[in-house]
Amino acid sequence: MSTDSPGKDSLKTFSSLKAGGKTFHYYSLPKAADTLGDLNRLPFSLKVLLENLLRNEDDTTVDRSHIDAMVQWMKDRKSDTEIQFRPARVLMQDFTGVPGVVDLAAMREAVKVAGKDPAMINPLSPVDLVIDHSVMVDKFGDASSFKDNVTIEMERNQERYEFLRWGQQAFDNFRVVPPGTGICHQVNLEYLGKTVWQKDQDGKTIAYPDTLVGTDSHTTMINGLGILGWGVGGIEAEAAMLGQPVSMLIPEVVGFKITGKLREGITATDLVLTVTEMLRKKGVVGKFVEFYGDGLKDMPVADRATIANMAPEYGATCGFFPVDEQTIKYMRLTGREEEQLELVEAYAKAQGLWREPGHEPVYTDKLELDMGDVEASLAGPKRPQDRVALKDMKASFELLMETAEGTSGSREANLESEGGQTAVGVEDSYEPHASQPMKMNGEQTRLDPGAVVIAAITSCTNTSNPSVMMAAGLIAQKAVAKGLKTKPWVKTSLAPGSKVVTDYLRVGGFQDDLNELGFNLVGYGCTTCIGNSGPLPEAVEKAINDGDLTVASVLSGNRNFEGRVHPLVKTNWLASPPLVVAYALAGNVRLDLFNDPLGTDKDGKPVYLKDLWPSQQEIAEAVEKVKTEMFHKEYGEVFEGDDTWKAIKFPESKVYEWSDKSTYIQHPPFFEGMGPEPDPIEDIKDANILALLGDSVTTDHISPAGSFKPDTPAGKYLQEHGVDPHDFNSYGSRRGNHQVMMRGTFANVRIKNEMLDGVEGGHTRFVPTGEQMAIYDAAMKYQEQGTPLVVIAGKEYGTGSSRDWAAKGTRLLGVKAVVAESYERIHRSNLIGMGVMPLQFPEGVDRKSLKLTGEETISIDGLSGEIKPGQSLKMTVKYKDGSTESCELKSRIDTANEAVYFKHGGILHYVVREMLKSA
Incomplete structure (x- = not known):
């Protein structure tokens, strides 16, 4: 329970300040330092966490030992103390918000x-949901593209939007930003974020740092405004909404x-790709x-x-910038x-949260970059951290083509970056496939390997930057x-993160x-960056397929994982x-x-x-044309929506009226048969391996967001229910229907299950019969037999987006445990959730040292x-010949709260059980 009460003040830290003609009360870090010792060199981000602990000290979830541990951090520069963090608010986007x-x-x-x-x-913390992930680039390249795509979006997502309109009236503290407004992170940066939050309580106005968790990994964008926030799974965010603290270990910083x-001609994008490479x-x-x-x-x-x-791309929980004159x-x-x-400046200075010249906090570790060393760069072909200097792009692609692992659907280029050097996984060499003839716009032309078939100005990452x-x-x-023209085979699009961008591009004359x-x-939304790139022209798709061509997309986004942007673009x-x-002009x-x-x-x-x-001078002069009035105009009625949005009809009830006929919204089975007390946890005996996976398996691999085909389990299900x-x-738009999503789990077209030799896509071997089949179909057969399942993986399992369906789908398929060499933070938390x-x-x-083929059975004792954080568990592998081998595994339940969950x-x-107990 959060206290937030001026009456509870064991460290005598309650203080006040005046700003904007008003008195604000706050929990003073300098006053706490009188008792705790000098806090000046504590990292700014940890000062925000310390204030959160001071304000919420209740001797139950937060006590003096937690506060002392934050002080001790400065000596040890790390800590194994678990703390309870209570964010001021929650941010959601619609792909994660609908299932939430x-x-x-x-x-x-x-x-x-x-x-x-x-x-x-009912949400106890303020929640903002921004509908930004649903618009697709169906139409492009003409004046009606935006209008046409919005019309298609509204028709395509009618059921989902009816559901969100219901939620808008059913829940308190819950606001929805309608479609066609912008991307949640850009709206957060330009409008929602306050840097210092305030609320009235017991006759006083309490000021405290604006903090949040969001159901999208790029929630970290708000760190640029001196606001501490990061992405969590939808499951964790829902708990935060309902008053549960976010359990975490005090992090290393x-x-x-x-x-x-930056030198002349170098952009902020070049800087961030360099930072991403260094930090990864x-x-x-x-x-x-x-x-x-x-x-x-x-x-x-x-x-x-x-x-x-880009914090998720370099792997950090957040990438924090302190408050200073640039913030104001x-x-x-x-x-x-x-x-x-006035409040932001006064509060930040009073709390020691204002960046002063020359100030250098104590850190766990450090690194440094002179921006003068940054050069023009891209990153790819499939990981954001694999930076390639622009001058090396041609050679990099040629090397990729010469030494790729294969040329057709079952094998693809695998360009990795190690130690700053480009290393290529080599299986065999081959001659690049020849260019393919095709007709575009009535003219005969050819599509070559390396052709840029998608050029997209997209994503909050860069479209937020004037x-x-x-x-x-x-x-x-x-x-x-x-007189230059875009090459005819390039699918071009402009999808800014807010309407303000349209205003200033227009005023700039561009x-x-x-x-x-x-x-x-084409729309205000994430589009290409999340796989909503839409179809390529038929002639281009045919040429790619006919020649098995390795082609390219170039996008101003933050994600380029396999199979994400478009299934045909490798x-x-x-x-x-x-x-x-x-x-787009070069075309290749x-x-x-x-x-x-x-x-x-x-x-x-x-x-x-x-x-x-x-x-730089030309750019600076253009940026000067960005005016405050543009933001006032576009955010004046940000929650209203257009006439189409307002006309959506929805049931006005506190409990949702589920419809068996809906293919978008279905009642999930998670709470079916739930008793007042949890069932005892059992050891895993003789589990089959559902999938045997390698390194850097992303949440896109586990739970794709893009399009899917009629012959997939999800496609068959929808056709059986009358959907053409x-x-x-897309999978992302169907996240309110567990029947679609469990069929889409591990269904990415580029996922490689090592149980099958040279096969890409969501397939496995059903061990009892040796048949190859869709992972979903195999999982259902195992469930019929009562056989538990495990997934085995390599390093960095669950990299990428905060995608709760990657965990939900895993559970619904009957997977009891995942065994991996290492995990990305959000997905690990989601699995436990x-x-x-x-x-x-x-x-x-690892799977290789154990010589796993997928035909073994796995037992975990x-x-x-008692479930404890970090405990050792024994895994026994039983091989096909009857022999066994055992090893100790470490539980990645890292905190006591996670053990309870x-x-x-x-x-x-x-959460439900606790609420029912207290009701």
């Missing part, structure tokens, strides 16, 4: 069945010192990263937010009230003036030129918006943009990238005793 609201509705149903008031299931300035190489999974150094003095919040956004400057530009700005967006506009303007090159507005490259435009990543022309001008003369690239393949929509045990191999032991079969089960 489905869970809340199912919890209300469970409470109703138990004979209690269902209204007890890695300090990243920024010095110098350093190893910061599960840690906080905090940026410091005098290079921050002139770094605008837009650049900071670009870096903070950005908040003023984006239309925050002057009273709020400098790179204006740079893209300037390149388009110069290209059009010289939108017409972008339109001329095919970068018409190499995907992250780049700045101006480079996206440049590659095999060009050396430093030396090869992008095209020819009206006089037939070659035009090079250097002829189009804008100067044209209306399948769904009652699936994450286990870790000891050093030197020790689960039937696991014993209850999941975090939501625990």
Whole structure:
């Protein structure tokens, strides 16, 4: 229970300040230091956590030992103390938000069945849900693209939007930002974030740091505004909404010192790709990263937010920037009230949260970057941390083609980055497939290997940053003036994260030129970055398939995992918006943009990238045209929606009226038969292996978000329920229907199950008969036999998006445990939140050393005793010949709270049981 009460003040820290003509009360860190000792060099991010503990001290969930542990951190620079963090608010997007609201509705149903008031299931913390993940690039390249895509989106997602409209009226503290407004992280940065939160209590106004958790991994973008927040699974976010604290170990904090300035022609995107590469190489999974150094003095919040956004890509929990003059400057530009700005500055300075020149906190570890060393870069072909210098792109792709593991659907290029050097996994060499003839726009042409078939200015990462967006506009303007055209096979799109971008591109005079090159507005949403790239033109798809061509996408996003952007596009490259435009003109990543022309001008003369690239002065002059009035205009009625949204009809009831006919929203089975006490946990005996997986298996591999085909289990299910393949929509949009999602679990077209030789896609071997079949079909057969299942994997299991269905689907398939070499933070937490045990191999032991083929049975002992954080459990492998081998596994239940959740079969089960007990 949170106290937040001025009356409870064991450290005598309660104080007050005046700002904006008003008195605010707060829990003072300097006053606490009188008792605790000097706190000045505690990292800023940990100061925010310390204030959270001081404010919520209740001698139950937070006591003096937790506060003392934060102080001790400065001496040890790490800690194994578990703390309870209570964020001020929760942020959701619709792909994760719909299943979150489905869970809340199912919890209300469970409470109703138990004979209690269902209204007890209600958010206690403010929740904002932004509908941004549903728009797809069905139409592109003309003036009606935006209108057409919005119309299709509303038709396609009618059931989902009716459900969200129901949730809007059924739950308190729950706001919905309608479709066509922007991306949740950009809306958060430009409008929702306050940096200092406040609430009235006991006749006083309490001020405290704005903090949040979000159901999208890129929630970290808000760290650029001095707001501590990070992504959690939908399951964990739902618990936070319902008053449960976020259980965490006090993190290690890695300090990243920024010095110098970017050189002429280098963008914020180049900077962030460099930072991502450095931090992923350093190893910061599960840690906080905090940026410091005098290079921050002139770094605008837009650049900071670009870096903070990519925290999931470098593996950190968050990438935090402290409050300073740049914070205030950005908040003023984006239309925050002057009273709020006064409060932010006064509070940050009073609490020691204001960055002062030369200040250097104590960190667990450090690294440093002189921004003058950053060069023009991309990242790919399938991981955000694999940076490639622009000057090396041609050679990098040629090397990829020469030494790829294979050329057809079962094998693909595997370019990895190790120790800053490019290393290529080699199986065999081959001749690149020949280019394919095709007809585009009535003209005969050819599609070559390396062709850029998607060029997308997309994603909150870069479209929130006026400098790179204006740079893209300037390149388009110069290209059009010289008579250049986009290559006909390139699918172009512009999907900004907020309507403000449209305003300033128009005022800058760039939108017409972008339109001329095919970068018409297609929607305000994530689009290509999350796999909503839509279909390629038929001629392009046919040429790719006929020639088994390795082609490329170039996007200004943050994710380029296998099979994510488009199932036919094997190499995907992250780049700045101006480079996206440049590659649309070039048409192929095999060009050396430093030396090869992008095209020819009206006089037939070659035009090079250097002829189009804008100067810093040109960009700065364009950015000056971004005005506060634009933000006031676009955010004035942000929660209203258009007439179509307002006209949606929905049931006005506290308990949702489920429909068996819906293919989008179904009553999930998680609470069926749930008793007042959890069932005892049993050891796992003679489990079969459902999938044997390698390294860097992402949540996209486990639970895809993109399109799917009619012959998949999900496609067959929808067709059986009267849905035409044209209306399948995406896996992400179907997350409110567990029947679709469990069929889509482990169904990515690029996932490789090592139980099958050279086969890609969601298949496995059903061991009792030796048959190859879809993973879903095999799991259902095992369930019929009462056979438990496990998944075996390599390093970095669960990398990527905070995708709760990657855990929910795993549970519904009957998987009792996952055994991996290491885990990414969010997915590990999600598995526990769904009652699936994450286990870790000891050093030197893995699936290869155990010689696993998938035909073995697995037994795990020790689960039937007391569940404790980090305990050892014994795994026994029984081989086909009857021999056995055993090893000790480490439980990755890391905290006492997680142990409680696991014993209850999941975090939501625990919450419902606790609420029923107290009712």
